Amino acid sequence: MPRxxxxxxxxxxxxxxxxxxxxxxxxxxxxMTGITWIKSYISESDGKIFCEYDAPNEEAIMEHARRAGLxxxxxxxxxxxxSPAMFV
Numbered sequence: 686m687p688r689x690x691x692x693x694x695x696x697x698x699x700x701x702x703x704x705x706x707x708x709x710x711x712x713x714x715x716x717m718t719g720i721t722w723i724k725s726y727i728s729e730s731d732g733k734i735f736c737e738y739d740a741p742n743e744e745a746i747m748e749h750a751r752r753a754g755l756x757x758x759x760x761x762x763x764x765x766x767x768s769p770a771m772f773v
Contacts, residue, residue, distance in 0.1 A: 688723075688763040689746055691736040693756045697729055706755065713752035720745045 698706065714722060723737040740746050743760050750757045 686719075686721075686739045686741065688766070689738050689740055689743070690761045690763060691738060691746060691750075691757055692759040692761075693734045693736065694732055694758050695734050695756065696732065706753070709753040710749070710755065713749050716752065717745070717749060720749055 710722065714720060720738060720740040723739060725734055725736040727734050738746060738749075740749075743762070746760055747757060749755075
């Protein structure tokens with residue numbers, strides 16, 4: 686399954702707004718097959734959220750975002766995953 690990184694520009698969110706966005710995302714995921722949210726990173730200073738997903742294609746990522754009401758600035762497919770442990 687391909688892995689994707691999604692960049693989203695978002696305003697600073699309160700805890701309640703973040704919980705609501707997560708709930709919408711999880712609901713959209715429950716209605717779809719073949720797409721999995723791995724994790725996300727929030728940079729309040731940059732107004733960005735970077736999300737990691739497994740999905741069959743970019744169209745599935747876009748459909749999830751549409752259903753969840755989430756912005757998508759950029760989608761990058763991961764071609765190789767590395768870690769420091771691989772280079773010991």
